[in-house]
Amino acid sequence: MKHAENISSIKALQAWRAIPQHLRDKLVRNVFCGRCLNAVEIVDYSIRQEKHALLLTGKCRTCSQPVARVVESD
Ligand SMILES: [Zn+2]
Incomplete structure (x- = not known):
């Protein structure tokens, strides 16, 4: 379970970083x-991948x- 959790948070981070910087700032x-x-402004945040x-x-x-x-990633 721990392993799967790590992978999904890495994916979430990659998806987040794929969003242009100026949009993320917004x-x-x-x-x-x-x-x-x-x-x-949200601070000390972490990112999780939900379904969509x-x-x-x-x-x-x-x-x-x-x-x-929530940030729509479709
Ligand atoms: Zn407040």
């Missing part, structure tokens, strides 16, 4: 935070509340 700076009730999307999970830069963002 995505990480436009995450909704339920505490700030605003679009915030990438899932970013991390923290709000402003208040450190956990936040997540």
Whole structure:
């Protein structure tokens, strides 16, 4: 299980890096935070491959509340 998990996170990272830098910048700076009730920047995030999307999970830069963002990868 551990091995499969590593492979899927490598794939997720590769898919994430395949997105142009300026788009990635836009995505990480436009995450909704339920505490700030605003679009915030996600920090300390990790990336997971879901079925048809990438899932970013991390923290709000402003208040450190956990936040997540789905990025369609189709
Ligand atoms: Zn926040």
